[in-house]
Amino acid sequence: MSRLWGSTLQPSGETLFRLWAPGRETVTLDVDGLALEMESAEDGWFSALVEAPAGTRYRFRIDEQAVPDPASRSQSGGVHGWSLVTPAEAYPWVHDGWRGRPWTQAVIQEVHVGVAGGFTALIGQLPRLAALGITAIELMPIGAFGGMRNWGYDGVLPFAPAESYGSPDELKALIDAAHGHGLMVLLDVVYNHFGPDGNYLSLYAPDFFHADVDTPWGGAVAVDKPQVAAFFLENALMWLNDYRFDGLRFDAVHAIGNPSFLDWLAHSIRDNVDPERHVHLILENEENDAARLGPDGFDAQWNDDFHNVLHVLLTRESSAYYGDFADGPTERLARCLEQGFIYQGEPSPNHDGRPRGTPSGHLPPFRFVSFLQNHDQIGNRALGERLTQLVDPARLRAATALLLLCPQVPLLFMGDEIGARTPFLFFTDFHDKLADAVREGRRREFAKFEAFSDEAARARIPDPNSEATFAASRPERPADAEEWEDFYRTLLRLRAELIMPRLEKARAVGATMLGEGAVQAAWRLAEGVLLTIIINIGDSVVALPSPPGRLIHEEGRAGDPASFAAWWSAP
Incomplete structure (x- = not known):
């Protein structure tokens, strides 16, 4: 092309x-x-x-x-x-024969390259992640942005790796090294907006945007124009073909508002990459549009519903978008485990009461990427707290076991695997009036929350532009880090041995509520194997049915509060 x-x-x-x-x-x-x-x-x-x-x-x-x-x-x-000016191909690839891994083998760790110390520093972490059982790292956006640090979503030059992270060849060396450890490398790309510092497009190409279509970042990107569509297709193909990323995660495509463009983009990408490679395309899409997911389009979607309902059950928080999941959260969790999306056309209060989503029960579970935390769900909190700071450890272990042994594809956030207590904050490196606007805008954003309703409370929200805010976001190893790593290693070994090889044919059998906070769900995997899980993150003991097979993992005593159990039944 x-x-x-x-x-x-x-x-x-x-x-x-x-x-x-x-x-x-x-x-x-x-x-x-x-x-x-x-x-x-x-x-x-x-x-x-x-x-x-x-x-x-x-x-x-x-x-x-x-x-x-x-x-x-x-x-x-x-x-x-x-x-x-950069050469088309000069990097001497060591693992030239790498063709990737099937999507059903994905266990993803989301990583912020800047917090990790840059492309070269991240190479040193690969052996530990691979040994843990992680099979893919997903880099938050790396396109060039204003300043030396940014949490990733203010990029303005999407083809250029940020200088503070390293050179293009250092990025290729990271990907090459990851492939040597059997790790896929995915990249989060932002095609719905540009950042506020260094974006000159409107100066000479105002047609790049639809000024009459309002978004939180100004006029909508005009992806219906062939020149603009080509810009993003060329960007995607550069990352996949020149850098040899194994896949892309497309940020907030609901803000693009053009499903036809998404379909064209997916098909065009697949027409221009080596068909012998495993190349994975993943969506973030608040619309819960099941029609976009399938073997000829996008491999999977980040399942915010999974996160949101479990966050409500674990923390009892119900403000902002969590309010959509506060009513009957246990039944909603059961629906999520059985059918993928929770909202499948029902009115969503947080979306102005309009219907959101389409039926998804026909999709296999690996079309959904599930998570307990990610950059958004931590970084968009005023103080950037992780679940280790919000939830009892036993209940968090039960939820983590569900995440890692459920047939949906699991995603971790950097630091989860060590039980990190350090926050992940929203950080930028803006200056002068823009810095003031971002700082004050963030504090106004949280004024609607009771905990930050007065000015003194809002003053506690860290300044995004302070270097100390960035430094505080580095995951630090707590005293019990090895215990958490052993926990993750054990569960991921079970996933690799029992679930991954049989996931291609996985289909949900059903899910039922056993009590407040307690759900039983089952999936039929390849070879007729039945995987059954029972999780209880409520406050009361629940009665259990007869054990449906061989117990393969248990947290706490099955049926007790803060418990998880998984059974394995072969025909």
């Missing part, structure tokens, strides 16, 4: 520079101080063919304003600095 966006080295040694600037009559290319007027073509494209080897610095000038290439593959001097 030929590229439309960015700079492309030619076989002749020259470089072709292209920019879509439909809002301008002229564009100047600045190549290491040499200014050249670019040739205009139809549909708003400008181009120039220039002698510019790999490593050449360049940028565009719109009137007197210097701007980076929006499809820059590498930056020098931050998002306001110079873009760099």
